[in-house]
Amino acid sequence: MRIATVHRSRLTALSLAGSVKLTLPVHANTGNFAVGDWVLVDPNSQTLHRRLARRTVLERRIEGSKTPQVAAANVDTLFILTSCNADFNVARLERYLALANQGGTEPVIVLTKADTVSDADTYRRQAAELQRELVVITLNPRLPEAAEALAPWCGAGQTVALVGSSGVGKSTLVNTLAGLSQELGQQTGGIREHDAKGRHTTTSRSLHAMAGGGWVIDTPGMRTLHISDAAEGIETLFAEITELAPSCRFRDCTHAHEPGCAVQAAVANGTLPPERLSRWRKLVSENRDNLPKKHYK
Structure with missing residues (x-):
């Protein structure tokens, strides 16, 4: 079966027969499971036996938490939804892309509300x-x-997950992809036109x-996404900087002030936008600061 919802004290899963409320073994921790996990279940008692190995994992860090939160498992493609309005934010989109890259999923950006702009x-x-x-x-x-x-x-055997701010159309798109009517599907809501902020209609x-x-996984709207343990994802996102770095004079070049910096040279000759380098530096710094601290005796 496949985990469909995760709650504090219960799990539901989808099987060939439909939705099932799983019976949890003693001392089971629902925090060890994520939507999208494949699990083995006793067919008679519906008791959860064990979780199968994850192929891909989407993780994000919650402010104040010491460990990352698993947002979804076994996702092939991450649809990153954003609207053609004030919700469109390049820096936030880059964070979603780093999340997808690090998790081993293919990112696809989905633009909504294009008909409202010229x-x-x-x-x-x-x-x-x-x-x-x-x-x-x-x-x-x-x-x-x-x-x-x-x-x-979205074909057979493929799993997609949707992320983005509230009000960009995630739940509406889930209903469309699932072939559900608005009455039977996920609840949807509108946005405030003056700042394009929406209400959280999906809460889990x-x-x-x-x-x-x-399969499609819907997620609650997120406006804040903290990057952690995503060095490879950032390298893929900023490939042009990653490829220039070995040409710098110093191996540990920060691309800020060192002489012989190939990245700064690219900024100077106009092939690398300075704001792109600035956003790279911010994500790298945040990723370093949020790395789990190791304790040694």
Whole structure:
């Protein structure tokens, strides 16, 4: 079976027969499970036996927490939703991309509300420039055509997860992908037009079967995403900086003030935007500061 929801004291899973409330063994900790986990279950008693190895893991750090929180497991593609309005934030999109890269999932940026602006191509171009070979899709999550546009990632055996701020259309898109009506599917809500902030209509993660044969995981809206233990994900995100670094004079170059810095040279000749380097430096610093502290006796 596959974990569909995780609560403090109970788990539900999806089987061929439908949704099942699992019986937990003594001393079982639901915190050790995530939506998307595959588990072995006794078919007679519905008792959870064990969790199978995870193929991919999406983790994020919660402010004040010592350990990262597993957002979803066994995800093939991460749909990063953002609107063509004040919600569009390059720095936040880069954080989602680092999360996807580190977790081993393919990121796809999904732009919504493009019909409300006259310069949708500007948003698309900005998004596409954030990472090499990044796919950017523009759609209306309410229309059936949305499922067609995302079909390459939603077929049988594939799992997608949706992330983004509240109000960008995540729950609406889940309903469209699952082939559910708005009455039967995930609750949806609007946004405040003056700042494009939405209400949290999804309060917990959940797994749903998609009409195309795959699985979709909805997540609560997130406006703050703290980066931790994601060095490889950041390297992939900022590939142009990663590739320039070995050409610096000093191996431990910070690309800030050292002579012979290839990265600073790229900024000077206009091939690397200075704001891109600034955001790289911020994420690298945050990732270093949030690394789990090791204690030695």
